[in-house]
Amino acid sequence: MKAVVYDSAKNFTIKDIPTPEPKSGEVLVKIELAGVCGTDLHIHEGDFLAEFPLIPGHEMVGIVSALGAGVNQFKVGERVTVNPVVSCGDCEFCREGKPILCHNRKGLGTNWPGSFAEYMIATEDLVFKVGNLSPDVAVFAEPAACAMHGAQMLGIKPGSSALIFGAGPTGQLLAQLMATSGAASVTVAGSTQFKLDLAKKLGADKTYLMDRNNVAKTKDDLLKASPSGYDIVVEATGSMQVAEICVPLTRSGGTFMVYGVAEPDETFKINAFDVFHREIRIQGSFAEIDTFPATLAALESGRLKTDGLITHRFSIDEYGKALEALRSDKSAHKIVLKF
Numbered sequence: 001m002k003a004v005v006y007d008s009a010k011n012f013t014i015k016d017i018p019t020p021e022p023k024s025g026e027v028l029v030k031i032e033l034a035g036v037c038g039t040d041l042h043i044h045e046g047d048f049l050a051e052f053p054l055i056p057g058h059e060m061v062g063i064v065s066a067l068g069a070g071v072n073q074f075k076v077g078e079r080v081t082v083n084p085v086v087s088c089g090d091c092e093f094c095r096e097g098k099p100i101l102c103h104n105r106k107g108l109g110t111n112w113p114g115s116f117a118e119y120m121i122a123t124e125d126l127v128f129k130v131g132n133l134s135p136d137v138a139v140f141a142e143p144a145a146c147a148m149h150g151a152q153m154l155g156i157k158p159g160s161s162a163l164i165f166g167a168g169p170t171g172q173l174l175a176q177l178m179a180t181s182g183a184a185s186v187t188v189a190g191s192t193q194f195k196l197d198l199a200k201k202l203g204a205d206k207t208y209l210m211d212r213n214n215v216a217k218t219k220d221d222l223l224k225a226s227p228s229g230y231d232i233v234v235e236a237t238g239s240m241q242v243a244e245i246c247v248p249l250t251r252s253g254g255t256f257m258v259y260g261v262a263e264p265d266e267t268f269k270i271n272a273f274d275v276f277h278r279e280i281r282i283q284g285s286f287a288e289i290d291t292f293p294a295t296l297a298a299l300e301s302g303r304l305k306t307d308g309l310i311t312h313r314f315s316i317d318e319y320g321k322a323l324e325a326l327r328s329d330k331s332a333h334k335i336v337l338k339f
């Protein structure tokens with residue numbers, strides 16, 4: 001099979017390698033579509049807990065192609081998606097029921113073989129049937145599951161005002177979930193107009209076109225629109241300049257959530273007295289681990305919409321082009337590899 005194989009950070013080739021065979025309890029999935037996301041750029045650089053050699057890719061939809069011994073819940077030919085996050089079940093956090101904080105956590109496409117290949121293997125507990133969802137929708141299961149986890153971490157109170165920085169695919173999905181969780185208004189701030197237009201179509205109430213290099217103006221404008229701030233402020237760009245204006249934009253008693261992926265050594269300033277006397281809650285949201293069923297249900301019912309998000313499709317041979325488009329093509333929103 002063809003696969004994107006990294007020997008080390010930044011060094012990948014498209015190789016022909018043996019198609020893996022499913023062992024007991026495993027499922028072999030023939031990939032139809034695999035989503036490329038910002039995390040893959042971090043992995044390309046060797047960040048985000050990447051371990052090499054590696055086949056990257058953690059977003060996918062495909063068809064069950066073979067079953068290992070003892071797997072009875074799937075049939076060959078069925079369309080499925082795969083939760084890429086694996087917890088150990090044994091560490092102190094797993095035993096506390098918080099597998100996302102697992103000490104020994106593994107990620108398909110991060111430190112285990114992922115979906116940028118014609119076939120991938122997953123243990124059956126990670127595989128989910130997607131029912132009638134089309135591949136174009138089901139390929140969003142993983143990013144949408146991350147958004148679902150984010151929404152669950154926020155525990156949005158009905159009637160809240162919400163602001164999210166970042167109109168990329170996961171920002172858009174979280175904006176929708178905040179709206180359907182009962183937020184009275186959701187504002188999406190981003191630096192690309194067409195993404196904001198889509199956010200509005202998919203359920204945002206207001207949008208704000210920001211200049212990432214002039215966050216002072218962004219802060220002033222957004223405070224003008226909501227003078228006491230926003231009950232929920234989500235940073236989904238990974239930019240430290242943007243992160244720095246989030247607490248000042250959070251309404252007293254509200255929540256600031258770090259949702260974007262920053263570089264591991266980056267920091268931003270927070271005014272401690274402000275957090276203290278205005279009782280601001282600071283929350284992280286890392287990934288997903290137990291939200292696939294809820295997410296697939298929301299995609300199925302149409303509560304979560306993905307229409308119009310996919311803008312670019314590349315073949316596996318064009319993986320370099322896909323990364324380049326993700327990095328610098330202003331017209332790119334969701335990029336997928338098609339097989």
Ligand SMILES: [Zn+2]
Nearest residue numbers: 037039059143
């Ligand atoms: Zn992703």
Ligand SMILES: [Zn+2]
Nearest residue numbers: 088091094102
């Ligand atoms: Zn664990």
